[in-house]
Amino acid sequence: MADLFASDAETPGEPVENAPLADRLRPRTLADVVGQDHLTGPEGAIGRMVAAGRLSSIILWGPPGTGKTTIARLLADAVDMRFEPISAVFSGVADLKKVFAAAKEHARRGDKTLLFVDEIHRFNRAQQDSFLPFVEDGTVTLVGATTENPSFELNAALLSRAQVLILHRLDAAALELLLDRAEALTEKTLPLTPAARDALLASADGDGRFLLNQVETLYSIDIGEPLDPAGLSALLHRRMPVYDKDREGHYNLISALHKSLRGSDPQAALYYLARMLTAGEQPLYVLRRLVRFASEDIGLADPQALVQCLAAKDAFDFLGSPEGELAIVQACLYCATAPKSNAAYAAMKAAWKSARDTGSLMPPKNILNAPTRLMKTIGYGKDYQYDHDSAEGFSGDNYWPEEMEPQPFYAPTDRGFEARVAERMAYWDRLRAERSDA
Structure with a gap:
């Protein structure tokens, strides 16, 4: 020591x-x-x-x-x-x-x-x-x-x-400067074509020490004609991307994937998906994130998004890697190109907050089950209106605790399938208003 x-x-x-x-x-x-x-x-x-x-x-x-x-x-x-x-x-x-x-x-x-x-x-x-x-x-x-x-x-x-x-990863200009210094120090020109020189810079992935080690390997080998990119690839390996599955690189890329999907950019989403999977990320982790995205950022704007993601999980389980990865790509592209809505996510947060704030309020008695004579005696289930008995299949009854006003947790957007949901909810609201005025 x-x-x-x-x-x-x-x-x-x-x-x-x-x-x-x-x-x-x-x-x-x-x-x-x-x-x-x-x-x-x-x-x-x-x-x-x-x-x-x-x-x-x-x-x-x-x-x-x-x-x-x-x-x-x-x-x-x-x-x-x-x-x-x-x-x-x-x-x-x-x-x-x-x-x-x-x-x-x-x-x-x-x-x-x-x-x-x-x-x-x-x-x-x-x-x-x-x-x-x-x-x-x-x-x-x-x-x-x-x-x-x-x-x-x-x-x-x-x-x-x-x-x-x-400190920044070294860009192409900085890496090129290192190559120039190496050639000046050794008084040797690297035996590479211009395209292979560019490929060598790209293979370093911003790591100057790795680049110079690659250069030293090239100098140690007797090379006749300058190498083209294919010859360089056969002789040297690329630097593995910096990616620790339990550290910041992991969180940076999953964040980039999620936000590219949310921003409806299928090309960028596919790029970050590839970055993660080629670096060794567990495909099932990515699939879990896609399933979450389908509910959080698409929801009822396209209910098939969740179905697609779960189907991709089943396909990957069935096929394994690498064949099953195509199903992940399909789910990724579906999510990126689907109409977006976070209305279900916002509704969940609002409903959860209301549930915590209101405690143990009793539902109205008309919608309570009455399996015993005592419960019927004290009013459980009294005046319940069976929706299927009405002409529209909708009774317009009140389902909220007496101490609580109805809450507008879910506000559907006008995008995709959710636009039809919004029309349906508006229709029911009109029926409620008519019946309350009657």
Whole structure:
């Protein structure tokens, strides 16, 4: 564990010649960092801190391979602080105590410590709390790095003492700049056609470290003619998309799918469905969300939406993957193109609230069952009007508790089948009004 906590306050020397390409291309100054100008530029939060010569505790949140560790190291150099790196994967409370003790000793000598905690979200709540007194008294300036949403993974107390800075996945321009630097450093042109070069950039999925590892693999192979996209694909693998089924990527994509369906965009909905299923999401989870959507956002505007989603679930159970996934696609497209209404959802919320507010009000006696003589004697079922005996099959009777006015929970829209429901309800309302006036 000693190497894990070795101080690295001095600017690291030039990497050795046989070091990995990503290490040899590691930026030497914050100005060399690619793709994060919104933070490291003169107007960015980090740029302003460096210009002022004062660094506050920060949390760097971003995808893998976007420069979090590099930025932390360069920050220490830029403000003349001692750099102390640890990893939450390999460290415990005992290791943290050693780090804080060493930082206190250096503080007595006038040396400030930047404590860099990689994957800080892996520390539990108690371990995160152990940082607080040392951050508050200035023993360390904390720079944490995480790929997970800090709102979910970090203590509120810790977040209140640190500024969260968001790093972007590297775009095509930033990745292209990394390729240019790799070619300049090695003095070798990548053996790729222009189309294959574009495919290589796309395969990195915004991860600069992954891209440079791919480049290093290409340089290590004796390639005669430049590779086209098919040749590149046969030689190298794509980076797997960042998607943790129990973390933020999961919730971001299901939210995007749901809102694309609600917005009646079948193309976008199909894209997010594909993103989830190709990344390994459980098809039955997606089907559950589609079933929910059919009731929440379509409802009686198209009652067949719910039938389609349940049929897709049955088809997937019957066929399995990959054949059954076509049924999921069909349900997704049906929901996206169906008329939309949340009237049933709104009615449910209103009715549930009314039920909680009104407590145990008794229904009117005329609609109560009277299985015993005593119940009949006290009026249960008296004057009940059997709807099928009326000419319209509608009695217009009152079904609400005496202490409660009728409530308009459900307000159908004029879209799809629900428009017919609205006409029917309006007709019944007219009959009620006529009979109450009679």
